[in-house]
Amino acid sequence: MNTVHLNGLRAVEAAGRLGSLAAAAEELGVTPGAVSQQIAKTEAQLGRVLFERSPRGLVVTDAGRPLLARLSTAFAELAEAVVQARRRDESVLTVSVAPVFAARWLVYRLNGFAERHPEIRLRIDATTKLANLDASDVDLAIRVGSGGWPGVRSELLLEQEVFPVCSPALAAGLRVPADILKLPAVIDEHAMFSWEVWLKAAGLSGARMTVRHTFNDASLALDAAIAGQGVMIAWQTLAGYAVMKGSLVAPFGICARTGFAHYFVTSALRRESKAVIAFKRWVRDEVEEGMRQLAAIPAPSSVPPSSP
Structure with missing residues (x-):
């Protein structure tokens, strides 16, 4: 040597x-x-x-x-x-997630994890940069993509589906999918898909949206949709909480798969700790419950108007 x-x-x-x-x-x-x-x-x-x-x-x-x-x-x-x-404290679990996932899905639910596992303290590394899971202190990452990344272990969490979301005021004028074309669109310029994915599923392939605003961050685009500035094409973990709280509406009940998915990603060389296994189980439970709650919300434009 x-x-x-x-x-x-x-x-x-x-x-x-x-x-x-x-x-x-x-x-x-x-x-x-x-x-x-x-x-x-x-x-x-x-x-x-x-x-x-x-x-x-x-x-x-x-x-x-x-x-x-x-x-x-x-x-x-x-x-x-x-x-x-x-690593000074084995009770600390470091999880790497994209900032938009942290802000729009994870932070609302962290108390639930603390109640289930008070012995584990989470450290959230909110970044889009891919961590070297073999050499860093990151124990687990959650990423969106096609899976099959080399040198790591990836486990499917949730297949990504997209759907339009807008404020309740804008949704009030929607009756059929083609009505969406009358609304201005707010765009996440870093999205891995386009409006065509959903338009095709709605029978509107080739139609064009009128773009009002473009953002380089999905969370900002969602805020613009909440503020009534237009309609956004979003996915479950981004818009689900806002839809369940009523600040956004997902009209028509039509979802389209993008071909991408959320994955747990861990080192292929390191054995998963009990804390990693516990966090994965909790996230999976929360995702499944969130998807059940989201599916139970009726799309306003799919409900026939009441008789006068």
């Missing part, structure tokens, strides 16, 4: 796992050029070519493949050792 620098081995492992110099540089906090130099030095020290450079990125050579597999395992063990050394 005295003949091969540890920083070089870190650069080799990160580049091999992530498949590019840029991604490795971002993880290690250095420049792509520095990663490239470290790899070159390590290859010279080992007397082996570990990567072939191609237009699509780095390709691991036959000589490099067994080394990379063992390096990944070794660095994961080192990372786990550091995490355990830093």
Whole structure:
């Protein structure tokens, strides 16, 4: 080990796992050029070519493949050792979630978790940045996507469905799905889907919404919808609480699947703690109950008007 620098081995492992110099540089906090130099030095020290450079990125050579597999395992063990050394209180559970999920779903329910598990103290890391679950103190993440992410364990929580939401005042003028086209739309520009997903399910494929406001944050777009500024296409965990409280209405009762879903994401190398298992069970119970409550709310425009 005295003949091969540890920083070089870190650069080799990160580049091999992530498949590019840029991604490795971002993880290690250095420049792509520095990663490239470290790899070159390590290859010279080992007397082996570990990567072939191609237009699509780095390709691991036959000589490099067994080394990379063992390096990944070794660095994961080192990372786990550091995490355990830093963790002063085993009763603290660190959960990484997107800020919009934290603000619009999780915070309303945290008292329920505290009542069920007073022995566990939660630390919520609200960020869209993907955590390195092998090397950080994050015990569990909840993310939206297609699942199957490499290097982690993902478990389906809730398939994402979308539907329009608007203020009760705007909903009062809606009778049939085509009436939605008369309303201005507020748009979350970072959404992973478009209005067409729902319009197609409603038999309005190809129709266009008139956009009033665009936001770079889903939570702000939802606030605009609550304020009566237009109609938004939203999903269960974003708008469910506001619909149940009556500050938003989901007309027509038509939902459309986006092909994405909410997933629990944990390290594939670390065993799940009792706290992680308890939190997952609680979240799943809360999601199932919330979906039952949401489904029980009748869509105003699906109820025939009362006789005079």
